[in-house]
Amino acid sequence: MAGWMTLIAGGLAVFFSVLMLFQKSLYAAAMCLLCVMLQVALLFSLAGSPLLGLMQMVIYAGAVMVLVVVVIMAFPKPTGSLWGSFLLPRPVAALLLAGFLVELFLIFHGGAGSLSTAAVVPNNLAVGSVLFGAYSPATEAATLLMFLAGLALVGKRKGA
Amino acid sequence: MNPWAWLISAALFVSGLCAVILRKQLLLMLFGLEIMISAALIPLVAQASIFQDSNGLAAALIILCVAAAEAVVGLSLILHLRKNKTLPDSDALMELKG
Numbered sequence: 001m002a003g004w005m006t007l008i009a010g011g012l013a014v015f016f017s018v019l020m021l022f023q024k025s026l027y028a029a030a031m032c033l034l035c036v037m038l039q040v041a042l043l044f045s046l047a048g049s050p051l052l053g054l055m056q057m058v059i060y061a062g063a064v065m066v067l068v069v070v071v072i073m074a075f076p077k078p079t080g081s082l083w084g085s086f087l088l089p090r091p092v093a094a095l096l097l098a099g100f101l102v103e104l105f106l107i108f109h110g111g112a113g114s115l116s117t118a119a120v121v122p123n124n125l126a127v128g129s130v131l132f133g134a135y136s137p138a139t140e141a142a143t144l145l146m147f148l149a150g151l152a153l154v155g156k157r158k159g160a
Numbered sequence: 161m162n163p164w165a166w167l168i169s170a171a172l173f174v175s176g177l178c179a180v181i182l183r184k185q186l187l188l189m190l191f192g193l194e195i196m197i198s199a200a201l202i203p204l205v206a207q208a209s210i211f212q213d214s215n216g217l218a219a220a221l222i223i224l225c226v227a228a229a230e231a232v233v234g235l236s237l238i239l240h241l242r243k244n245k246t247l248p249d250s251d252a253l254m255e256l257k258g
Contacts, residue, residue: 010167014171017195020195026187029191033191036195047209048209049205052217052224055221055224056198056224071239127217131221135222142225143225146228149228149233152233153235
């Protein structure tokens with residue numbers, strides 16, 4: 001069952017990434033990116049790392065997409081429809097919806113255990129001990145980088 | 161997962177690369193970069209899980225955070241360009257001024 005889920009998630013991710021190439025509307029492209037990132041998070045979980053899947057979902061769907069929408073709102077208002085030519089042919093849209101529904105059914109039908117195909121999922125505690133043990137300088141550097149990236153969004157004061 | 165991980169990763173990477181090369185809008189180029197980074201992470205996570213390697217998963221987590229920081233910096237640069245009334249296209253950035 002996990003093999004089917006991998007195929008569906010991977011297929012949907014590739015489809016939405018290709019669909020993003022042809023979008024004229026930035027909103028539609030951002031929604032395509034969101035779908036790709038959610039499918040990649042599912043692929044991480046299927047690969048045996050639910051923690052990384054959760055992080056992918058929290059960081060991209062929760063944080064980066066908010067910033068993307070704010071940046072798009074700063075752009076000039078599109079002349080046409082907000083969603084541009086995002087309308088898909090009905091059979092394709094129905095196929096996509098069926099794909100999402102099958103994913104949801106497989107997740108809920110198989111329980112949480114269906115999300116992992118690896119024989120033994122590495123212990124999250126071990127990942128944490130590596131992050132704050134041998135990799136602690138890299139962890140600190142990544143933290144500092146994220147802090148500085150946050151500062152980059154803060155506007156410069158007048159006269160500063 | 162393993163046999164398909166490489167194929168899905170390759171397809172995602174190529175489509176992200178196409179977004180970077182073919183599109184002129186900076187925001188869509190940034191989207192393409194994000195897809196490429198995520199595509200590169202898929203086999204890393206799959207192999208780390210197969211070999212039960214915590215180091216690989218930790219490295220993937222750090223790469224994920226750095227990619228998010230890079231996205232934030234890119235978005236703030238695009239916002240800065242927009243504030244300066246520059247078109248957010250790659251054509252507008254052909255030359256450095258000053």
